[in-house]
Amino acid sequence: MDLDLLRRATxxxxxxxxxxxxxxxxxxxxAWAGLTRFGPSADRMRASLYEDVDxxxxxxxxxxxxxxxxxxxxxxxxxxxxARVCHARGxxxxxxxxxxxxxxxxxxxxxxxLQAARIELSEYRTRDAETSLTAALARDPRLASARLxxxxxYARQQRLEELDFQFQSLASQGVxxxxxxxxxxxxxxxxxxxxxxxxxxxxxVEADPEDRASRLALAEGLRxxxxxxxxxxxxxxxxxxxxxxxxxxxALALDRSDLDEASGLIAEGPEMHAETARLRxxxxxxxxxxxxxxxxxxxxxxxxxxxxxxLSSLGTALKLTGQDAEAARYFAEVRRFDLLSALTARxxxxxxxxxxxxxxxxxxxxxxxxxxxxxxxxYRLAIAQNPLDSxxxxxxxxxxxxAARAGPGGTGQEP
Numbered sequence: 035m036d037l038d039l040l041r042r043a044t045x046x047x048x049x050x051x052x053x054x055x056x057x058x059x060x061x062x063x064x065a066w067a068g069l070t071r072f073g074p075s076a077d078r079m080r081a082s083l084y085e086d087v088d089x090x091x092x093x094x095x096x097x098x099x100x101x102x103x104x105x106x107x108x109x110x111x112x113x114x115x116x117a118r119v120c121h122a123r124g125x126x127x128x129x130x131x132x133x134x135x136x137x138x139x140x141x142x143x144x145x146x147x148l149q150a151a152r153i154e155l156s157e158y159r160t161r162d163a164e165t166s167l168t169a170a171l172a173r174d175p176r177l178a179s180a181r182l183x184x185x186x187x188y189a190r191q192q193r194l195e196e197l198d199f200q201f202q203s204l205a206s207q208g209v210x211x212x213x214x215x216x217x218x219x220x221x222x223x224x225x226x227x228x229x230x231x232x233x234x235x236x237x238x239v240e241a242d243p244e245d246r247a248s249r250l251a252l253a254e255g256l257r258x259x260x261x262x263x264x265x266x267x268x269x270x271x272x273x274x275x276x277x278x279x280x281x282x283x284x285a286l287a288l289d290r291s292d293l294d295e296a297s298g299l300i301a302e303g304p305e306m307h308a309e310t311a312r313l314r315x316x317x318x319x320x321x322x323x324x325x326x327x328x329x330x331x332x333x334x335x336x337x338x339x340x341x342x343x344x345l346s347s348l349g350t351a352l353k354l355t356g357q358d359a360e361a362a363r364y365f366a367e368v369r370r371f372d373l374l375s376a377l378t379a380r381x382x383x384x385x386x387x388x389x390x391x392x393x394x395x396x397x398x399x400x401x402x403x404x405x406x407x408x409x410x411x412x413y414r415l416a417i418a419q420n421p422l423d424s425x426x427x428x429x430x431x432x433x434x435x436x437a438a439r440a441g442p443g444g445t446g447q448e449p
Contacts, residue, residue, distance in 0.1 A: 076106040087115045095119045108135075110142040117149060126153055144174035151183060158234065158241040160187055160248055178209050185214075189221050190231045191251040197221060205407050215411050216381040219396070222405075223371075223378040228255030239268070246272065253282050262286050281309040288313070293320065308337040312344050315351065324354040340403060342371040367403070374399040390419035394426045406433055 083098035099116050102108055108116065113132045120129035130153060136146040147170035154163035164187060170180040181200045188197035201218045204210050210218075228251075235252035238245050249268055256265035266286055272279040280303050287296035297317060303310035315330035331348035334341065349364035377396050380386045397412035413430040416423050 076102065079106075080109075080112065083112070083115055087118050090122070092119055092122060110136045110140045110146070114142060114146060114149065117146075117153075121149075121153055126157060129153055138169075138173065144170045144177050144180070146170075147173070148177065148180050148183070151180070155183065155187070158237040160191070160238045161242055161245050163187065175203070176207055178204060178207065182214070185217075189217075190234060191247045192226060192254070193247060194222060202407055205411055210411050212387060212415055215408070215415065216387075219378045219400075219408065220381060223375045226255075226258070228258055231255060232259070243271065246276075250278055250282065253279075254285075257282065257286055257289065262289055277304050277307045277310060281307065281313060284310075284313050288316070293317065306333070306337060308334045308341065308344075311337065312341070312347070315344075315347055319347070319351060324351050327351040328355060340371075340405075342368060342375075345371070370399070370402050374403055388419065390416050390423060393419060394423060394429075397426060397429060401429070401433070406436070409433060410437075 079098045079101050083095055083102070086092075086094040086098065095115065096119065099108070099112065099119070102112055113135050117129040117132040120126070120132060130150055133146045133150040133153075136142055140146075147166045151163040151166035151170065154160075154166060164184065167180045167184050167187075170177055171184075174180075181204055185197055185200050188194070188200065197218075201210070201214070204214065232252065232255050235248050235255060238248035239252055242248075249272065253265040253268040256262070256268070265282070269279050269283055274280070280299055284296045284299040284303075287293075287299060296313070300310055300313050300317065305311075311330050311334035315327045315334065318324070318327035318330060328348060328351040331344050331351055334344045335348060338344065345364050346368045349361045349368060352358075352361035352364065374396075377392065377399050380392060386392050393412050393416035397409045397416060400406070400412060401409035410430060410433045413426045413433070416426040417430065420426075
């Protein structure tokens with residue numbers, strides 16, 4: 035064969051091979067592009083995961099989470115999603131573990147702590163729940179849902195000072211509506227009916243025997259229900275120098291008319307403890323030592339100024355010592371508290387919630403007993419119901435001016 039012909043044939047073969055190679059590469063590139071476009075990717079997996087979580091498609095969620103854990107890294111949003119999946123499937127420890135992986139400095143730290151608290155509450159682990167809720171609020175003080183969970187917890191445990199603080203924080207953020215304000219008023223102004231709380235408190239103590247607050251509330255709740263025999267053993271694990279536990283033990287002794295045991299318990303109690311001082315006053319009254327009783331009731335009021343029971347007892351002791359004028363002042367205060375309680379009780383009536391005059395009267399009643407934050411909120415609700423309510427408008431202006439004079443952070447609340 036001619037050498038030139040051979041070279042041209044070889045060149046054509048080489049060119050053909052190059053063309054084929056190029057076409058193959060183009061085909062592979064197109065195929066890869068198709069796979070990249072329609073195959074798995076971290077972004078698409080996440081989008082699918084979040085949608086599946088919202089719709090409860092748990093098996094698909096598990097697949098997406100496994101893929102992300104293998105091919106990428108789990109973000110804070112992914113960890114929240116995984117916690118929801120684990121919670122829904124009853125794997126609570128795994129859910130809490132996922133939430134703990136979200137660092138404190140992350141933007142999702144507050145909702146993660148809130149979600150952890152709700153899981154802990156579902157298991158009646160109230161101490162852990164309180165820790166998580168407090169951590170959530172430390173990262174986002176405006177997280178109202180965390181405050182509401184704390185409010186429910188404190189109401190059940192009858193920790194009214196802490197409950198008041200959370201409600202006051204909600205009021206300062208402008209998120210107190212009629213339902214929440216009504217709950218605040220009923221918790222504070224109506225007698226605690228422990229029947230609905232006893233079972234939850236019992237389960238909290240069973241879940242965490244070191245839960246002192248639930249243990250104390252359960253013992254006091256059972257005592258009020260006349261089930262002192264059940265209440266007494268609950269106090270055994272608490273130390274002898276626990277003032278609150280000692281006061282409940284003394285109250286149980288008084289319920290049994292065992293004045294000697296009650297006297298011994300109260301005598302060893304601290305001086306500046308409101309319930310201990312009140313019980314000392316009751317014992318002194320039972321012995322007709324009216325002057326001593328009055329002294330103890332004054333001590334109790336110095337610690338807890340708005341305790342209606344103590345106000346009434348002090349008025350009685352003063353009257354029995356012949357101090358009628360001073361006794362009358364305390365009885366007048368008792369009547370103001372009784373009016374506030376009667377008005378608050380009306381909030382359980384459906385029709386009352388749209389009664390602007392009732393809302394205004396609640397504002398007045400709260401103001402007269404020195405609860406100025408609640409008073410302001412009731413006046414605001416009354417004006418929302420009736421914008422022409424000039425009396426509520428004047429009262430609200432007066433209280434807001436008073437709070438402004440109290441300075442930054444001041445509430446104008448009576449001590």
